[in-house]
Amino acid sequence: MKNEQKNISTAILNQRFRRRDSQGAISMPIYSGAAFEFDTAEEMEEAFLGKSGKHTYSRISNPTVEAFEDRIVHISGAKHAIALSSGMAAISNIFMTIAYSGANIVTSPHLFGNTFSLFLFTLEAFGVKARFCNLLDLEEVARNIDDKTCAVFTEIITNPQMEAADLQALSELAHSKKTPLVVDSTVVPWPAFEAQKWGVDLEVVSSTKYISGGATSIGGLILDHQRFDWSHSPRLEKLVQMAGPKAFTVKLRNEIARNMGAYMSPYTAYLQSLGLETMDLRFKKASNTCKQLAEFLQTLSPVKKVYYTGLKGNPFYAVSYKQFGEYPGAMLTFTLEDQAHCFAFMNRLQIIRRATNLFDNKSLIIHPLSTIYGTLNDEYKRMVSVPANLLRLSAGLEDLNDLKNDILQALQLM
């Protein structure tokens, strides 16, 4: 059982602000201004040196965003969280902090489309090379890590290939080679997944998904578990003498995030903080619906194969159960005859929406190869292993039977 000792909803709803709001507001108001005023030059100096914890400028920190970050730290078990303007901003900021010209990232080609593109094209231009390998094969991973490896990076369930790596084994291997493990945990949030339990060093989350509260806004989070010895990192080794295990966060907060300028907006933080209050409820319902849809799809003859790690016959069932318990998320994929059948099925759907994104309150469907991976050339399309007859479904909060009936009518089975 996950989180027996504390209920996430209670923890979020019962958390108080660091400093009481001046009006006693029970939800942190939106502090939308750019700058904060000081009574004296001395206080201003203190704030700029980070000695008083006071806000100076909203690109660096902001009361509304800080209250959101505090809630994330409180429920995730991380030591520090920073909120940024998107999941991609979070991933970019991590590699701006730890990568360097000549460094490599050991990862899989089975990645969210823009993460794949960031590693393949954007970082390459700065001398950072992605080593794409099979992260399910630990010997292959071991062969790819060397003293220029700045991180092993994986998604906890790959999207849309639906593989779940054994994170404990991966972190032990990475740590034995003095390399941090960085995971994207967007697809299974904290009610079901506790990253620090499996040795994860840095966690990145697209808060656009479960947290936002129904796709209200774009956002991203970096969570630092502060367990890695950053003296092994050429970018951080000097800082370790002063900051110890906080070296990554100090570098990120004091230099990188400020310079990249992608701090979360207070409007987004307000919406996502509200979203967080109902996340546990929504996530569990959507994950349950997804599991039942996976079982249902398996019984339908036009469906060739269903990929969901919570299915008993799935090759990742055991590792998925170990890491995510009863709730391996609200995303599944399945195959039909061919692309034409996928398109015809999609076009007949009346409840499930044709849209990208994951974990909206509404159920969403997409044909990944023609959309997310549509602009890749044939070589890269082969690397991502996404077949033309594959559909990705994100389960929402609609009634299960209504969703089943929508699928049945779109497959022309009723």
Ligand SMILES: *Cc1c(COP(=O)(O)O)cnc(C)c1O
């Ligand atoms: C959506 C997503 C991202 C990117 O997040 P944005 O908020 O859209 O920038 C990264 N990783 C995964 C697994 C995602 O689903």
